[in-house]
Amino acid sequence: MDTEPQHSERDPSSTPxxxxxxxxxxxxxxxxxxxxxxxxxxxxxxxxxxxxxxxxLFSAFVVQPFLIPSGSMEPGLQVGDRVLVNKLAYRFGTEPRRGDVVVFDGTGSFVQEPAPENPLTGLAHGAAAALGLAEPAETDFVKRVVGVGGDRVVCCDEGGKVEVNGRAIEERYVYFGDAPSSAPFDIVVPSGTLWVMGDHRSNSRDSRDHLGEPGGGTVPVDKVIGRVDWIGWPLGRWTSLEPTDAFRDVRDPDGAHG
Known part of the structure; x- marks a missing residue:
């Protein structure tokens, strides 16, 4: 029997x-x-x-991250915290209230007009700051509202506390061991402005430090960027900022509750 393999030519067209x-x-x-x-x-x-x-766009109009650059708002806000600023809080006729923690542009009140900078550098830094990746502009500040337009804010009463419209304020948010203020003051807040202070009173440059300057240390309401509502980073500190009840018994100058 022929066992040799048979070779045959394959048609290329039949190749699968x-x-x-x-x-x-x-x-x-x-x-x-x-x-x-x-x-x-x-x-x-x-x-x-x-x-x-x-x-x-979201940061510009709705919620903006803000990097806390200093300890002026301790213990509530720590250096390096990234807080979320609610930019809609005061967009629809609502104005800042006593006790709110706000971010504002201090140009013209806390600082003079800044020197012009390279436009590209400014744009890049502004974008990074808007995303919470860089420190905010040197003209941006975060403080607590202690007095609104028309309020008389005094420090200190016989018990060493800040008074607003004759009512002593129990400021439990102030840094432990700090006095409400080491510098005395007595001011009636002009209409349309705010009297603001840091919670770490001995480590905060705030309205008290600008009493003799234009504006008398107060901040125009229209310079407020938004209200700090949350700590977003680090994750271990994620929380909302609960409103304080320290001012609940304060009456407006006309006698109504604020």
């Missing part, structure tokens, strides 16, 4: 489609993988730009 054949076709399209990689990078870049733009 195989992965190898498909591979040979791809060889005829040089640069395709590179094009796909470029497309992926472009898509990622576009998505990154759109995501950043969305965050910046």
């Amino acid at each position: 489609a195989t992965g190898k054949e498909e591979g040979s076709r791809s060889v005829r399209m040089p640069g395709l993988p590179e094009f796909l990689r470029d497309l992926s990078w472009r898509r990622a870049a576009v998505l990154g730009v759109l995501g950043t733009a969305s965050l910046l």
